[in-house]
Amino acid sequence: MNIARMARWGGWMASLLLSLGCVGIAPVLRGALLSLETAPVYAEAASIDEATLRRSIARLERRLAARRPAGAYLVVSTTENHFWLYVGGRLIREGRCSTGSYVYLKGSGGRSWLFQTPRGQFFVQSKIVNPVWHKPDWAFVEEGKPIPPPGSPERYEYGVLGRYALAIGNGYLIHGTLYQRLLGLPVTHGCVRLGDADLEVVYRTLPLGAPVYIY
Structure with missing residues (x-):
């Protein structure tokens, strides 16, 4: 060199x-x-x-x-929309993902949302099979629909987050998607989306407490 x-x-x-x-x-x-x-x-x-x-x-x-963590950890690039899964420093899988779109949404009453994926060090806080999406207010604003009250059946949507989800805090998830053709593009509302096969490997490899590094 x-x-x-x-x-x-x-x-x-x-x-x-x-x-x-x-x-x-x-x-x-x-x-x-x-x-x-x-x-x-x-x-x-x-x-x-x-x-x-x-x-x-x-x-x-x-x-x-x-x-370097001794066990399994995940690295996510929000600029490349790419992920790397490691175990003990050894790369075992990598592929495309989707992260925040940076779209700015303005609602009534001065409310607004910027759809970005947070950066930094996180940890797997929970693991969920067949997750159900609890739709936040912005989802209804985005669709141009009235915002239902908390606990309304309209808030719950099944089958849109894939087979698995890993929560990393503050409502952010690593989960699947119905729109796998868009993987590799910044199109999410802040969560990290993975393809079906990649999601299953990540879900089975990362234990509770595993680090997730997003940059």
């Missing part, structure tokens, strides 16, 4: 630690982090000898490895 490439890799890894500081997921964050120019510690890489660069990169790799 020449010095320029080593500097780029070192700056990339430094950016990973600065930006996330939590997991060793470098293989799937390609191009998503700061460039060499935004990692000042490596900005003068041309004047640094190769041995120094190798030591710096090895140190960063050790820090990443120390923070």
Whole structure:
């Protein structure tokens, strides 16, 4: 590896630690982090000898490895609409997903919603078979329908979230979809949608408490 490439890799890894500081997921964050120019510690890489660069990169790799979860975890890119499923740092499945559309919806009374997928570190809080969608107010606003009272039968919709769902907090789910042709596109209201086969593997692999990293 020449010095320029080593500097780029070192700056990339430094950016990973600065930006996330939590997991060793470098293989799937390609191009998503700061460039060499935004990692000042490596900005003068041309004047640094190769041995120094190798030591710096090895140190960063050790820090990443120390923070990698020992068990299963999921990584989701909201820019690429892609997911990676790991067990003990080993990639066992990856594929397309769909995340938030960033559509802005305005309702009456000054209410509004921005459909974005949250970013950060989350954990699987519950696992559900045959989930039922409890439709929030925005779903009726979006359809141009009157908002029913809480607990109304109109609030419950069956068969639209796929066979499984994993809750990661604040009402956000990893679930299936009827619109699998749209996987890979940012079309959701904030949840992460997976195809049927991918969803089953993710559901069976991730235990309760498993980390989910969304960036």
